[in-house]
């Protein structure tokens with residue numbers, strides 16, 4: 001690669017799920033491979049490894065002429081991640097679904113990422129952050145129809161619809177990548193989880209999950225190509 005900018009480009013994949021070898025983590029790895037195969041650098045950051053909380057309401061990001069104006073500089077383990085993301089070109093937010101929403105860790109990350117750039121004014125204007133390329137990865141027990149009806153909602157009025165709107169209002173429109181009807185346990189017989197048809201789940205996992213991983217890979221390639229197009 002000749003362009004030095006692309007040699008230092010980072011795409012950050014923020015994994016808001018705790019398990020490092022399961023569905024969400026695999027979707028993150030696939031996306032990362034797509035980005036790196038297309039020639040850019042990508043890193044996965046596991047939120048569960050970090051010691052941080054959501055917005056502390058310190059309002060340092062809103063102090064007139066303050067040195068942290070428009071930025072979250074709260075000194076915990078998210079500070080460096082937020083700095084890295086703000087200097088990157090692409091942001092992927094990955095979470096499995098907990099009670100119809102993203103995980104608490106992802107929600108806390110989002111508060112710290114977005115609150116500093118929004119003004120308290122009637123227009124809801126913002127300090128324009130860099131227009132990062134974005135994607136969102138969700139994994140879940142439910143199937144496609146329930147995901148849309150229950151969690152995204154009509155006109156994005158559901159909890160995940162609102163989450164997506166905030167990302168879209170701040171950055172480039174996110175590509176949405178999903179793994180549905182995931183395998184949750186290695187051995188279902190050990191757990192009280194009779195609601196699931198285990199054979200059907202296993203079949204879905206064998207037939208559909210590889211396709212979902214492939215979609216994440218392709219989205220990674222496409223994102224990297226868009227970023228290279230912007231930089232050249």
Ligand SMILES: Cc1cc2nc3c(=O)[nH]c(=O)nc-3n(C[C@H](O)[C@H](O)[C@H](O)COP(=O)(O)O)c2cc1C
Nearest residue numbers: 019022023024096097098099100139140141142182
């Ligand atoms: C506390 C908790 C709440 C969950 N809530 C939902 C839910 O509301 N809807 C859903 O489809 N799946 C739900 N799930 C299932 C997970 O989203 C699903 O198993 C996911 O694939 C797990 O991701 P992982 O394999 O990366 O750990 C829940 C799981 C847990 C542990």
